Amino acid sequence: MESINLFFAFLSENREKLLEQVLEHIGLTFVSLLIASLIAIPAGIWISRKPKLAGGVLGFAGILQTIPSIALLGFLIPFMGIGVKPAIFALFLYALLPILRNTYTGIQGVPSAVKEAALGIGLSNQQLLKKVELPLALPVIFAGLRTATVINVGVATLAAYIGAGGLGEFIFGGIALNNGAMIIAGALPAAMLAVLFDQLLGYFQRMEGRQIRKWPRALLLIIPILSSAYFLPQAYAPGWAGGFPPEFMGRPDGYENVTTTYGLEFNTTIINNSLMYRAVYEKEVDVISGYSTDGRIEAYNLVILEDNRHAFPPYYCTPIIRVETAEKYPELLAAIDLLSGQIDDPTMTQLNYQVDFEKKSPEEVAISFLKERGLWKPDRAQGGEEVVLASKIFTEQYILVALFEQLINAYTDLDVSVKPGLGGTKICFDALLNGEVDLYAEYTGTGLQVLLDTPKDKVQEMIADNQAVYDHVKAEFAKLYEVQWLEPLGFNNTYALMMRAEQAEQLGIKRIEDLRN
């Protein structure tokens, strides 16, 4: 009952956002469907005239269909960047096959006697197509449009991953924050849209050829109108174009915090962590909430805006572990402790840079770092009990988990397994609490505001004092969760609003405060 109430509370608080996302979602689905129809229907007609080509063309469209959707979006980024364009293009590719195949099958399915009779009594090839083949193939073509629409409604939820909006914003945000109400607020409308469009097109499809004759023209109007839904929300959104990852949007120390502390308004685009740097670089957005140690800040020539009002607490990176596990494996603590205080801000930025830009693997980077510090030793023979490490889903965490793994292998007999790329803080922490994960690297500020839900005035009291925050979370976690914070690794990876250096300089923006004008 309570979760249902939470869900409705979330809905009523986020009505406008939901409407916006639904419109974007419908728009994304139908823009791509429209483009796909414009290409796939004529192509289907064409290959029905040239059966020798049909196998090849359908096979090619079939291969496109088999590319996993997230991977496809990934492939497209180097060519089309991020945002609406690659999202629509990917959806377009997925919609091609069902429409193409059904157009082809529909026309092939017209009885040859009907075609022969039509030609025999003097219809031209064009009249045959227009008066006989297309009308008879229409129910089958509709079935293709229907399949494509349902696929697109589903795949469009991934558009939020690359900052193209849609209901995926709630879904990704909800996953990152482990917020069920938020996930359902995205997933339920998406499912309802799929069912709605499926039923609607199913109704057309079941019509007999003779009733359906009037509809194609109406549909020619309906699809563009639905397509334009995408552009409605953008038309009246105020403020700076901000690109923020889902987790930032939902955290108490995130979006809400920075906008109230500074009295700012953003026209927000939800975008994946690892893509937001590119988004600001490509001018898709103007402001992002980056991580201060990210290697891409320098590479993309971004500047961090000074947080002069201390909206963000310190985020000292520290491995955390259940007390029970810590007592069981003292050798584990000793191995991890070798890293304590070893990595300062510039070092972490440099390590991140090596992975993000020099395209080295996190393992490679971890090993060369350990060698440089004289910490590297060959692996010991394994065969001890197993410990499970986890990482969140950004570069720094992949490197840290690789470092931990190397050290444990080298200095203990324990067996290590790794769960990399868990989708958010809550997911990592819940996994730690229920024993699926033994150790991962957390940040003091995150512990303070996301996991402990510390009252605002208490936060304000200690926000400028690194040691106070660390001591507070260490004590509270031990008390509430029986989780131990080990020694900090040394760097402070704080949230930071950042923008293109060039634009910041042009507008004379140095501090977050300056965004207000």
Add this chain to the structure above:
Amino acid sequence: MIEARKLTRHFGNFIAVDNVSFTVGKGETLVLIGPSGCGKTTTLKMLNKLVLPTHGSVWVDGQDANTLEVEELRRNMGYVIQNVGLFPHYNVAENIAVVPRLLKWEASEINQRVEELLLQVGLPPNQYTHKYPDQLSGGQQQRVGIARALAARPPILLMDEPFGALDPLTRQQLRRDFMELEALKATTIVMVTHDIEEAFEMGTHIAILNKGSIQQLAPPRELLTHPANEFVKTFIADQAERLELRALKLKDVFYQLNLEMPAQGTILKMDASAALLHAIYILGKQTNHSISVSMNGEIRYADRSQLFELFKNGLG
């Protein structure tokens, strides 16, 4: 009038039709018949260019068909096929009206023509105009198919096994109704069949084909009396007796008919070249009718029982 001049068609190395020539005059019916793969259908399809000849040409009313637009050529030739090929998304009236619409006839003229044709093919317009093909029996569908082919009053009609898909009873009935159609009296017909009885009943001329070439082209009786070669002889041998009866025309029994006009009942005029069997069929449908036949300036009469006697004598 339609004329085939040395029509030849190759499919790769296979010669489907080899040097076929014929002329079919106004009001005549040429039946193409032969074993499977003999080239009869290919020959027919070359007449309306559904298949293009490798060599040879088609002439329509003295004009080379190659000089005509292919659609124009086809709109002047009705086309009826075994599987009918009605448009399933059009109702009966719309199906019949396809060609008149292409020719941009007035709507009222089209409606009138549709009604007239439905009556002729024995489908009462008030019951059938708005039905869709899937609501009709096979025989009814083919009646509509024939009406569609005749809609724009084409001077030529091509038929590819038009009754082939029907059960024997429906088939015979439809065939005989078809021969009665007023519209066909002045139409040039080329028809393909594999049913030799049908060929003998309907053809004014029959062309027997084998391996792509015509073995003999002659009126039905002549095929029986003077087969051109062994192939023709064996092809019709099995059924020669029955075929002879079908080939029996009114003119063959003319002098055995009555001289006096019957005192009562309606008298139907029939052509001397009509088949005796056909006359029996017509009279079977209309009781109390008799026929009149004229030949060489003389008129003679007969009723059904008399014709039937003559037919039975033919059996002996």
